[in-house]
Amino acid sequence: MQASQKILLLGSGELGKEVVIEAQRLGLETVAVDRYEGAPAMQVAHRSYVIDMLDKQALREVVEREKPDLIVPEIEAIATSELLKLEEEGYRVIPTARAARLTMDREGIRRLAAETLGLPTAAYRFADTYEQFAEAAKEMGFPCVVKPLMSSSGKGQSVCRSEAELERCWTIAMEGGRVQQTRVIVEEFITFESEITLLTVRSVSGTAFCSPIGHVQKDGDYVESWQPHEMTADQLAEAQRIAKAITDELGGAGLFGVELFLAKDKVYFSEVSPRPHDTGLVTLVSQNLSEFALHVRAILGYPIPEIENVAPGASRPLKAGSELDDYRIGGVGEALSVPHTQVRVFGKPVARPGRRMAVALSTGGSVAEARERATRALGFLNVRTSRPDVRP
Numbered sequence: 571m572q573a574s575q576k577i578l579l580l581g582s583g584e585l586g587k588e589v590v591i592e593a594q595r596l597g598l599e600t601v602a603v604d605r606y607e608g609a610p611a612m613q614v615a616h617r618s619y620v621i622d623m624l625d626k627q628a629l630r631e632v633v634e635r636e637k638p639d640l641i642v643p644e645i646e647a648i649a650t651s652e653l654l655k656l657e658e659e660g661y662r663v664i665p666t667a668r669a670a671r672l673t674m675d676r677e678g679i680r681r682l683a684a685e686t687l688g689l690p691t692a693a694y695r696f697a698d699t700y701e702q703f704a705e706a707a708k709e710m711g712f713p714c715v716v717k718p719l720m721s722s723s724g725k726g727q728s729v730c731r732s733e734a735e736l737e738r739c740w741t742i743a744m745e746g747g748r749v750q751q752t753r754v755i756v757e758e759f760i761t762f763e764s765e766i767t768l769l770t771v772r773s774v775s776g777t778a779f780c781s782p783i784g785h786v787q788k789d790g791d792y793v794e795s796w797q798p799h800e801m802t803a804d805q806l807a808e809a810q811r812i813a814k815a816i817t818d819e820l821g822g823a824g825l826f827g828v829e830l831f832l833a834k835d836k837v838y839f840s841e842v843s844p845r846p847h848d849t850g851l852v853t854l855v856s857q858n859l860s861e862f863a864l865h866v867r868a869i870l871g872y873p874i875p876e877i878e879n880v881a882p883g884a885s886r887p888l889k890a891g892s893e894l895d896d897y898r899i900g901g902v903g904e905a906l907s908v909p910h911t912q913v914r915v916f917g918k919p920v921a922r923p924g925r926r927m928a929v930a931l932s933t934g935g936s937v938a939e940a941r942e943r944a945t946r947a948l949g950f951l952n953v954r955t956s957r958p959d960v961r962p
């Protein structure tokens with residue numbers, strides 16, 4: 571069979587793996603790229619490359635060699651200035667090279683949302699040195715949230731509760747960023763009642779919203795998500811207004827994860843991923859089309875006549891507790907004994923403390939039941955060494 575089109579995925583984690591599977595279901599040729607060998611999406615793609623995706627030359631070489639119809643970013647940390655050039659030369663970047671550029675670091679997207687579009691966000695300051703940072707934190711007041719400009723899944727992020735914690739928070743930010751740079755964002759701490767991801771799809775069928783996904787984050791990384799999340803009609807309308815404004819501005823086709831905080835009488839924009847979102851893993855069981863299927867349909871220019879929340883669903887990621895280069899996931903059989911439950915094992919080559927290795931996915935008659943099942947299933951799962959000499 572001759573593939574209809576070729577996609578080049580930049581980043582090959584658990585989210586990309588599902589994108590590759592959906593792309594292959596529609597007859598595409600898939601090429602996966604990441605910074606290490608054996609990444610989850612590489613295990614299912616037709617071909618793969620290991621490069622430093624922040625290296626412009628290395629990125630260009632892979633693109634020119636493969637000549638993909640679609641370049642699909644899967645993580646933020648990519649040489650997006652090169653993507654802008656490649657787009658000018660005629661390559662198609664999803665959703666657009668500008669969207670990838672603006673969401674690569676927190677400053678681009680925050681300034682666009684707050685200053686250009688006037689969307690409600692936490693107050694913020696940027697700082698390049700420790701002195702500027704200390705000044706910015708005092709201006710924001712305590713507690714405030716400190717994040718490296720370029721990082722994800724909470725890496726390098728901390729809540730600074732008093733002046734005495736300034737040095738500790740600065741050190742965390744300096745050590746946690748994805749790339750070597752000192753610029754940080756200091757944000758007003760928002761006391762929200764809940765937070766959601768509003769998956770928003772731009773396709774030939776127009777802009778569509780999935781039911782809101784509620785989630786809980788710990789140390790800046792998600793530990794539980796569910797769909798639908800209960801919110802008032804006014805909150806939903808405001809969330810959709812914000813999501814429409816930001817995704818219209820970013821443009822292009824594809825699925826976006828719009829992160830919002832729901833406070834007592836205000837909805838705040840937090841950030842947006844121009845790609846499937848980790849909290850959206852729940853859609854693998856809760857929707858007729860998962861966020862990955864929606865992304866692929868949208869970027870191929872296929873219609874999306876309807877998105878249905880087929881059952882209340884929940885997801886609980888399994889995180890590794892320690893560094894293991896030889897590991898296996900235990901408890902899968904027990905987890906699958908929980909009704910209406912599935913498990914996805916990502917197949918990452920090595921475990922590291924806090925690294926997401928698998929996810930438990932459940933549906934139920936209610937969100938409460940789905941959450942209880944996913945939590946029970948997660949309780950069975952573990953990441954353990956597979957070395958025979960240390961096996962219990």
Ligand SMILES: Nc1ncnc2c1ncn2[C@@H]1O[C@H](COP(=O)(O)OP(=O)(O)OP(=O)(O)O)[C@@H](O)[C@H]1O
Pocket residue numbers: 692715717721722723724725727757758759760761765787789790791792829840841848
């Ligand atoms: N200003 C804030 N006030 C209160 N809580 C915050 C604030 N900013 C972030 N958080 C909390 O930290 C979480 C992670 O923040 P954020 O989404 O900015 O980090 P991230 O590293 O980009 O995460 P990811 O890449 O997983 O989306 C948020 O979902 C929220 O729970």
Ligand SMILES: NCC(=O)N[C@@H]1O[C@H](COP(=O)([O-])[O-])[C@@H](O)[C@H]1O
Pocket residue numbers: 581582583584585586644645722723847848918925926
């Ligand atoms: N919040 C962003 C997110 O969830 N991204 C997902 O995690 C992978 C990196 O995982 P790793 O750090 O374990 O390699 C990324 O490739 C993507 O699939």
Ligand SMILES: [Mg+2]
Pocket residue numbers: 829841
């Ligand atoms: Mg986030």
